[in-house]
Amino acid sequence: MEIKAKVTIHDIAEKLNITASTVSRALNNSPRISETTKKAVLKAAKQMNYQPNNIAAALRNGKSNIIGVIVPTADRAFFASVVRGIEEVANTLDYKVIISQSYDSYEKEVQTIEALFRARVDGIIASIGKNTEDFEHFKKAQQKGMPLVLFDRTTDALEVSQVMIDDYWGAYKIVEHLIEQGCRRIAHFTNPKKVSVFKERLRGYTDALKNNGLPYEEELVVPSNLQLEDGRASMEQLLQLKEVPDAVFSASDFAAMGAMQVLKERSIKIPEQVALAGFSNDPFTSFSDPPLTTVDQLSIPMGKMAAELFFQQLKTDPNKYIPQKTVLKPELVIRKSSLKKEAQLIAATTAQK
Amino acid sequence: MEIKAKVTIHDIAEKLNITASTVSRALNNSPRISETTKKAVLKAAKQMNYQPNNIAAALRNGKSNIIGVIVPTADRAFFASVVRGIEEVANTLDYKVIISQSYDSYEKEVQTIEALFRARVDGIIASIGKNTEDFEHFKKAQQKGMPLVLFDRTTDALEVSQVMIDDYWGAYKIVEHLIEQGCRRIAHFTNPKKVSVFKERLRGYTDALKNNGLPYEEELVVPSNLQLEDGRASMEQLLQLKEVPDAVFSASDFAAMGAMQVLKERSIKIPEQVALAGFSNDPFTSFSDPPLTTVDQLSIPMGKMAAELFFQQLKTDPNKYIPQKTVLKPELVIRKSSLKKEAQLIAATTAQK
Numbered sequence: 001m002e003i004k005a006k007v008t009i010h011d012i013a014e015k016l017n018i019t020a021s022t023v024s025r026a027l028n029n030s031p032r033i034s035e036t037t038k039k040a041v042l043k044a045a046k047q048m049n050y051q052p053n054n055i056a057a058a059l060r061n062g063k064s065n066i067i068g069v070i071v072p073t074a075d076r077a078f079f080a081s082v083v084r085g086i087e088e089v090a091n092t093l094d095y096k097v098i099i100s101q102s103y104d105s106y107e108k109e110v111q112t113i114e115a116l117f118r119a120r121v122d123g124i125i126a127s128i129g130k131n132t133e134d135f136e137h138f139k140k141a142q143q144k145g146m147p148l149v150l151f152d153r154t155t156d157a158l159e160v161s162q163v164m165i166d167d168y169w170g171a172y173k174i175v176e177h178l179i180e181q182g183c184r185r186i187a188h189f190t191n192p193k194k195v196s197v198f199k200e201r202l203r204g205y206t207d208a209l210k211n212n213g214l215p216y217e218e219e220l221v222v223p224s225n226l227q228l229e230d231g232r233a234s235m236e237q238l239l240q241l242k243e244v245p246d247a248v249f250s251a252s253d254f255a256a257m258g259a260m261q262v263l264k265e266r267s268i269k270i271p272e273q274v275a276l277a278g279f280s281n282d283p284f285t286s287f288s289d290p291p292l293t294t295v296d297q298l299s300i301p302m303g304k305m306a307a308e309l310f311f312q313q314l315k316t317d318p319n320k321y322i323p324q325k326t327v328l329k330p331e332l333v334i335r336k337s338s339l340k341k342e343a344q345l346i347a348a349t350t351a352q353k
Numbered sequence: 354m355e356i357k358a359k360v361t362i363h364d365i366a367e368k369l370n371i372t373a374s375t376v377s378r379a380l381n382n383s384p385r386i387s388e389t390t391k392k393a394v395l396k397a398a399k400q401m402n403y404q405p406n407n408i409a410a411a412l413r414n415g416k417s418n419i420i421g422v423i424v425p426t427a428d429r430a431f432f433a434s435v436v437r438g439i440e441e442v443a444n445t446l447d448y449k450v451i452i453s454q455s456y457d458s459y460e461k462e463v464q465t466i467e468a469l470f471r472a473r474v475d476g477i478i479a480s481i482g483k484n485t486e487d488f489e490h491f492k493k494a495q496q497k498g499m500p501l502v503l504f505d506r507t508t509d510a511l512e513v514s515q516v517m518i519d520d521y522w523g524a525y526k527i528v529e530h531l532i533e534q535g536c537r538r539i540a541h542f543t544n545p546k547k548v549s550v551f552k553e554r555l556r557g558y559t560d561a562l563k564n565n566g567l568p569y570e571e572e573l574v575v576p577s578n579l580q581l582e583d584g585r586a587s588m589e590q591l592l593q594l595k596e597v598p599d600a601v602f603s604a605s606d607f608a609a610m611g612a613m614q615v616l617k618e619r620s621i622k623i624p625e626q627v628a629l630a631g632f633s634n635d636p637f638t639s640f641s642d643p644p645l646t647t648v649d650q651l652s653i654p655m656g657k658m659a660a661e662l663f664f665q666q667l668k669t670d671p672n673k674y675i676p677q678k679t680v681l682k683p684e685l686v687i688r689k690s691s692l693k694k695e696a697q698l699i700a701a702t703t704a705q706k
Binding site: 027064068099118134 | 399417427428433436440444449450453460461465469487610617636640642
């Protein structure tokens with residue numbers, strides 16, 4: 001049996017009559033290379049049975065070319081999209097992403113970081129679990145000189161680069177929108193945990209009421225874990241008040257969906273009698289009937305920004321690196337569940353006929 | 354400054370007056386330990402600043418205690434739940450799971466495996482990407498003596514343990530249900546790729562028609578990528594037929610949701626005029642109006658089974674291991690979108706009043 005020499009990018013370059021660096025960029029899916037070239041390179045690589053030798057490359061430079069990403073759960077659309085954004089940037093630089101889930105458990109988060117150390121990741125991008133109040137495990141990564149970037153659920157207890165959205169602003173704007181639509185008794189579903197995103201959304205809600213001359217009423221602010229079932233229970237609770245609210249702004253889309261189910265079961269009209277708004281722009285919010293008004297958290301840009309901060313730090317001398325905080329403005333997604341004026345107009349027109 | 358000796362599980366055991374192995378099991382969240390004990394152990398571990406020394410343990414036995422899981426995308430509810438099932442079993446054995454996404458790209462899948470090798474995983478559990486037709490990268494894992502288990506999207510080209518659901522049976526049963534509900538012209542949304550799950554669902558559809566004396570009509574079988582937009586387009590196409598179908602069985606929930614949108618926009622009654630069924634039991638199918646009938650793929654049990662096969666293989670001499678194929682029966686989830694008889698009965702009762 002003849003032993004063949006291992007196919008290299010130079011062999012592919014020669015066959016296609018292009019440079020080896022073009023082949024390398026094409027294989028790493030660089031945006032600088034045209035789709036046609038990429039296809040030709042991939043086809044040739046496959047035909048010639050090219051095997052990228054990343055391990056050798058990694059061992060040469062002492063790097064694994066792996067970013068460890070920690071998220072509470074990878075199946076939440078928001079976290080999944082952030083990871084997608086991170087991978088888009090990482091892929092162009094021949095980096096791979098591995099994901100580890102903390103399930104919002106402090107113990108699991110600690111174990112996860114230890115596992116990523118064992119996996120020899122070059123650094124970590126993380127969103128902190130809801131129950132984490134001690135950050136020593138993250139400090140360990142910093143002590144190892146690893147880049148560490150936090151996104152969305154961050155903390156000022158660590159000196160790290162962070163990317164977050166302006167939750168206060170998003171909540172403020174959506175409550176203002178409900179007021180513009182004629183709502184005057186706006187309830188809020190919140191989460192009592194110490195996670196700052198929920199505190200910021202509550203603060204946005206409170207300030208929007210105040211600045212528009214509406215009273216803050218404690219009975220209208222319902223704390224829970226913000227899952228679907230919690231939203232159902234919170235809505236049932238609000239419907240038992242002497243004076244029922246005319247709108248609900250939920251800090252989560254899932255809880256808003258639970259409220260929608262309860263209102264529909266009782267034939268309470270959305271948005272005419274109770275307008276609804278959520279937070280996160282989870283894909284299912286566009287499938288519901290009526291579609292749900294919500295706040296988009298710019299997950300893909302957030303992931304890209306986190307990756308860019310990561311690579312910036314990776315290139316910088318750890319002693320000279322100055323952490324950066326980036327705050328993105330979220331976008332309102334206005335849908336039928338809150339468009340009370342339009343719904344009233346349609347109802348009036350229909351009645352006239 | 355006094356230097357303290359590192360806290361061990363023996364110190365925690367002494368403090369709580371229990372055995373060290375109970376502490377170890379509690380820290381690894383073993384189901385054999387009561388919740389009360391677990392809480393006490395975790396509290397003591399935190400107070401005493403216990404740091405689990407997994408790296409040392411791993412280096413001792415030459416293992417990383419990490420399972421690498423490859424999925425097309427971690428945000429699909431089905432894959433996310435399978436991973437959850439894998440982690441439930443892995444956690445009891447002090448194993449951590451890291452996830453890597455192939456995005457259904459052959460090249461990314463190859464790179465992903467290389468990255469998992471660099472991360473020194475002890476083995477791999479994977480669902481194959483839609484576009485993969487060459488399996489050399491998986492063979493490499495086997496050549497390294499690593500356990501390899503495939504789930505859902507598997508192949509017989511590799512001699513590996515597999516866990517899958519009986520797609521044929523699920524499709525057959527749901528079409529039979531539509532026939533029982535009085536549907537006679539049942540359309541099917543399918544995917545033309547070589548992935549066996551879609552071929553099996555199509556086969557189940559075809560056989561259910563045949564065994565119930567209904568003709569197979571080519572114009573009623575619409576191939577696409579089965580995303581929401583594809584479902585919309587496929588439904589529009591069916592509505593242009595001379596004889597419109599009275600039911601659609603879609604091989605994906607997303608495409609069924611697209612069909613639902615089109616039918617609602619045109620005020621075509623679901624299920625009275627067109628009954629609908631999907632496949633996967635994605636969480637959003639219970640939020641839609643009407644809720645969607647679908648097939649549950651037993652994702653958590655599938656993940657647990659995959660993990661169990663993994664650990665079985667890990668314990669066995671590679672030369673003596675015999676791969677196993679496990680096929681799970683999926684469950685029908687019957688909801689309003691297909692309950693034509695019930696809807697007709699309600700309509701008749703209302704008309705009489």
